[in-house]
Amino acid sequence: MGEGFAPSGTSAVSTAADLGRFAAAVLAGTAPGAAALDPVADADAGRIGLAWSVTEIGDRVVTWHNGGTGGHRTMLALDREAGEAVVVLNDTDRWIDEQAIALLRGGTATGGPEVGxxxxxxxxxxxxxxxxxxxxxxxxxxxxxxxxxxxxxxxxxxxxxxxxxxxxxxxxxxxxxxxxxxxxxxxxxxxxxxxxxxxxxxxxxxxxxxxxxxxxxxxxxxxxx
Structure with missing residues (x-):
């Protein structure tokens, strides 16, 4: 979130380091509210828990959540079975879900978002x-x-x-x-x-x-x- 938005109190502020610690706690099972990640209903992207999407991508089951505010975008993707997580932050209004998923799968995503x-x-x-x-x-x-x-x-x-x-x-x-x-x-x-x-x-x-x-x-x- 940009500094200009801070006085409005409309958004939370975090960093890649904070989100990395949170992801590690989720993977370790020590984060509070971990049950929110468990899927309970069908969704367009596969299954969904409490605001966490669970999607089968290739041979992996990826649990993820994205968001954006004030010209920023963030993506947190986890492979709970492999014990791996990826956090990607972007200081534009462009989504970076593809890049995060590619990194989690061990590759790179050189292309940006596409328009059909x-x-x-x-x-x-x-x-x-x-x-x-x-x-x-x-x-x-x-x-x-x-x-x-x-x-x-x-x-x-x-x-x-x-x-x-x-x-x-x-x-x-x-x-x-x-x-x-x-x-x-x-x-x-x-x-x-x-x-x-x-x-x-x-x-x-x-x-x-x-x-x-x-x-x-x-x-x-x-x-x-």
């Missing part, structure tokens, strides 16, 4: 939507059109925030994109007093469709976030 095809496709689509929103904001033809542009932009930013490839792309990219979009929205808002309500004729119907479509997408993104 769906993740990249979604991100690319949202970038296109965001770019379209910017173009609309910079050249609004009516107030309805401008509101539709705002709704579409907020939708794209929401989806990117929740589902973007931030395991491999710095979060500052989203912050920069959001700041640039807000600047464009501000420029569009300055033209509000001079804009007509609708574009006139069939274009007004198009403006309404754009606004409704954007609002529905934004509402869906917020509800499912």
């Amino acid at each position: 095809t769906v993740g990249w496709t979604t991100a690319a689509a949202m970038v296109v939507v965001l770019a379209g929103s910017v173009a609309m904001l910079l050249r609004p033809r009516s107030r309805l059109y401008l509101l539709g542009a705002v709704a579409l932009g907020l939708f794209a930013l929401t989806v990117l925030l929740v589902s973007g490839p931030w395991a491999v792309v710095p979060g500052a990219v989203w912050t920069g994109a959001a700041a640039a979009w807000l600047a464009c929205a501000g420029l569009g808002a300055r033209r509000w007093p001079a804009l007509p309500g609708g574009s006139g004729g069939l274009r007004t119907a198009g403006d309404v469709v754009t606004l409704v479509f954007g609002a529905v997408l934004l509402a869906a993104a917020v509800v499912t976030a």
Whole structure:
């Protein structure tokens, strides 16, 4: 946890040495609450105890727990049968579970976290939507059109925030994109007093469709976030 978070009292502070001593105590059976590691229910990763996951990986049964706060990530993995443990700490918001498991199995994990095809496709689509929103904001033809542009932009930013490839792309990219979009929205808002309500004729119907479509997408993104 960064020093700036300390006054809030929101998180525990530990070190690799502390976690190493804790892992040794768990393996030795002297740590209090050791029964929490025993699996009692099924889980996506195999079985789970009290916040401890138990997963069969190759020929090993790995008991593990991970966590993160304030731009930090930690992974503690144990092979109780072999009497081995690995602690990995990371001072970014990227998960390091793969690296910890690889070390426990006696190997190395040179690759970082991956983003699947769906993740990249979604991100690319949202970038296109965001770019379209910017173009609309910079050249609004009516107030309805401008509101539709705002709704579409907020939708794209929401989806990117929740589902973007931030395991491999710095979060500052989203912050920069959001700041640039807000600047464009501000420029569009300055033209509000001079804009007509609708574009006139069939274009007004198009403006309404754009606004409704954007609002529905934004509402869906917020509800499912």
